[in-house]
Amino acid sequence: GIQVEQSPPDLILQEGANSTLRCNFSDSVNNLQWFHQNPWGQLINLFYIPSGTKQNGRLSATTVATERYSLLYISSSQTTDSGVYFCAVVRTDKLIFGTGTRLQVFP
Amino acid sequence: GAGVSQSPSNKVTEKGKDVELRCDPISGHTALYWYRQSLGQGLEFLIYFQGNSAPDKSGLPSDRFSAERTGGSVSTLTIQRTQQEDSAVYLCASSSGLLKEQYFGPGTRLTVT
Numbered sequence: 001g002i003q004v005e006q007s008p009p010d011l012i013l014q015e016g017a018n019s020t021l022r023c024n025f026s027d028s029v030n031n032l033q034w035f036h037q038n039p040w041g042q043l044i045n046l047f048y049i050p051s052g053t054k055q056n057g058r059l060s061a062t063t064v065a066t067e068r069y070s071l072l073y074i075s076s077s078q079t080t081d082s083g084v085y086f087c088a089v090v091r092t093d094k095l096i097f098g099t100g101t102r103l104q105v106f107p
Numbered sequence: 108g109a110g111v112s113q114s115p116s117n118k119v120t121e122k123g124k125d126v127e128l129r130c131d132p133i134s135g136h137t138a139l140y141w142y143r144q145s146l147g148q149g150l151e152f153l154i155y156f157q158g159n160s161a162p163d164k165s166g167l168p169s170d171r172f173s174a175e176r177t178g179g180s181v182s183t184l185t186i187q188r189t190q191q192e193d194s195a196v197y198l199c200a201s202s203s204g205l206l207k208e209q210y211f212g213p214g215t216r217l218t219v220t
Contacts, residue, residue, distance in 0.1 A: 030206050041144075041196060043211040086150065090206055093163050094140065097150035 002027045002091055006098035013077050013105050021072040021101045023087035031090035032063050034072050037100070038083045046072070046085075077105045109133075111212035113199050119218045120189055128184045128215045132201030139182050140202075140209060141174060145195035153197075156182060157205065189219045 003026040013019055023032070034046040047054050047061040049070065054061050058077075063070040070087055082105050088095040112131045120126050132139050141153040152166040156176045167173075171190075176182040186193055196216050200209040 033208065035211075040213075041216075042213050043198070045208065045210060048208040088150075093155050093205055094152040094166070095142070095150075095200075095209060096152070099149055 002029070002089065002096055004087065004089055004096055004098040006085075006087060006101050008101060009099070011101055011103045013103065015078060015105055015107050017077050017105075018073070018075045019077060019103070021074070021085055021103075023070045023072070023098055025068050025070075025089050027068070027091075029065070029089040029091055032065075032070050033088050033090070033095065034061055034070070035086045035088065036081075036083050037086060043086070074103075077103075079105050079107055081105050111199055111201050111210055113197075113212040113215050115215060116213065117216045117218075119220060122191060122219055123188055125185065125187045126189055126217065128186075128197050128217070130182045130184070130199030130201075130212060132180065132182070132199070133210060136201035136203055136210075137179065138202045138204055138207070138209075139176060140200040141182070141184050142198045142200065142211075143195045144198060144214070148195075150198075153184070186217075189217075191219050193217060194219045 005024045007022045031050045035043045049063045051065045058075045060073045084100040086100045088097045114129045139156040144150045155163045171187045174184045196214040198214045199212045202209045
């Protein structure tokens, strides 16, 4: 089946720093979503991005479907950005999740 | 409601007992999904409903797991004769249709003792 890999697995930042998270997938997909799982376990939708670039405040995402990767950019990080970031690819009828990037932002 | 809701939020049960987990999708969403998040397996797909039918049950780990959806809305995931390896967070999601953006509920944390 399709493989979804995320890097880095762990990231520690000081408040105010910028970061880039990467998601690689092994086959063509119908769509792609980025989520933030907060410390209480809730999955929060960040982006629904089959291709191109989208921006939402300090966050932006770019998907290059032909090269099978997506990037999530976090600028001017805040402590509230801490948690686990998942990308998930849409394959036919289901989401297939990557293993996540755990982000810790310290003041 | 405004989002996907799930109940109970936490469930502790003894090995061998049956449990039922409930999901209320976003109003008007025709597609409903169940996923499971556990330490060893990450986030994995269980089953998908379009309306009241389940075209894809491929992720159900054993015949102890079943799910139904009635009225194109509420869904129930039932686990019979629970085992310790069933301990996980069970997440429900809904979308306005196939391949559309999925929105997740807060999950039910199941602990089998």
